């Protein structure tokens with residue numbers, strides 16, 4: 235297939251590498267051109283504007299946030315967006331973690347202009363993307379999702395179809411991230427209680443992750459907190475706060491009270507306020523320890 239990837243950050247670059255390795259023809263666009271050089275050495279074509287990547291069968295957007303996605307799809311003062319120039323045969327697959335409102339806007343603008351659009355955000359950190367083992371959660375027209383399956387197979391270990399409207403995958407992704415964030419918060423609070431009473435939080439984690447919950451996710455995130463490995467992560471407090479804020483907006487819009495979500499959002503804001511925005515999201519666990527008077 236002819237595939238375009240717009241956005242070569244930690245996630246987009248790894249995904250693009252797998253798409254190329256799976257034998258697809260790849261055209262990439264990134265605001266900072268240098269990031270595309272290793273892919274160009276492997277045979278990818280660089281386009282100097284986003285529309286060049288939207289002329290094949292599929293164009294993936296994998297950008298930081300709503301502002302970045304809006305800029306490349308609808309344009310900004312300096313550059314035209316790709317939507318107006320997207321080939322009628324090309325399916326836009328929005329894979330960034332963005333707000334439900336923007337997904338709705340792209341869906342409606344695509345319909346107005348007779349362009350194809352689906353949403354397919356992913357679960358998995360950049361290390362998982364590098365291994366080609368992302369979990370893809372897609373929604374939109376079933377036939378369009380099926381057409382994109384070879385691309386999803388290249389980047390992920392599984393694709394879940396979560397509905398026939400593009401906004402549904404965006405909501406599912408925000409709900410999944412909320413569960414991850416609240417798990418980090420509860421681990422931090424539980425560790426603080428255990429430590430304050432002189433018990434071993436490593437042992438506590440072993441019981442919870444390996445025995446009680448039997449969950450590799452608890453094991454992975456619990457180990458980061460227990461060993462205080464909060465630095466050098468491509469997945470950060472700031473990125474996770476952005477996702478939590480989008481979930482808060484979705485909760486307000488849907489009139490769904492989510493008290494734990496709002497508490498977790500506050501925890502991320504406190505961490506950012508303390509200058510920890512670039513640390514691993516597990517750094518919010520330090521707040522529970524500090525509040526308990528632990529070092």
Ligand SMILES: NC(=O)c1ccc[n+]([C@@H]2O[C@H](COP(=O)([O-])OP(=O)(O)OC[C@H]3O[C@@H](n4cnc5c(N)ncnc54)[C@H](OP(=O)(O)O)[C@@H]3O)[C@@H](O)[C@H]2O)c1
Nearest residue numbers: 241242243244245246265266297298302330331358359469
């Ligand atoms: N990191 C994770 O663990 C993770 C996991 C799952 C999902 N996600 C989601 O995946 C998306 C990408 O994350 P990432 O970790 O790859 O982010 P990243 O490494 O920070 O990369 C961000 C990308 O967006 C581009 N960009 C930012 N602002 C832009 C603008 N105004 N105009 C055009 N391009 C712009 C950057 O271009 P430059 O190279 O020019 O800066 C870069 O290509 C996000 O929505 C994130 O929430 C991330």
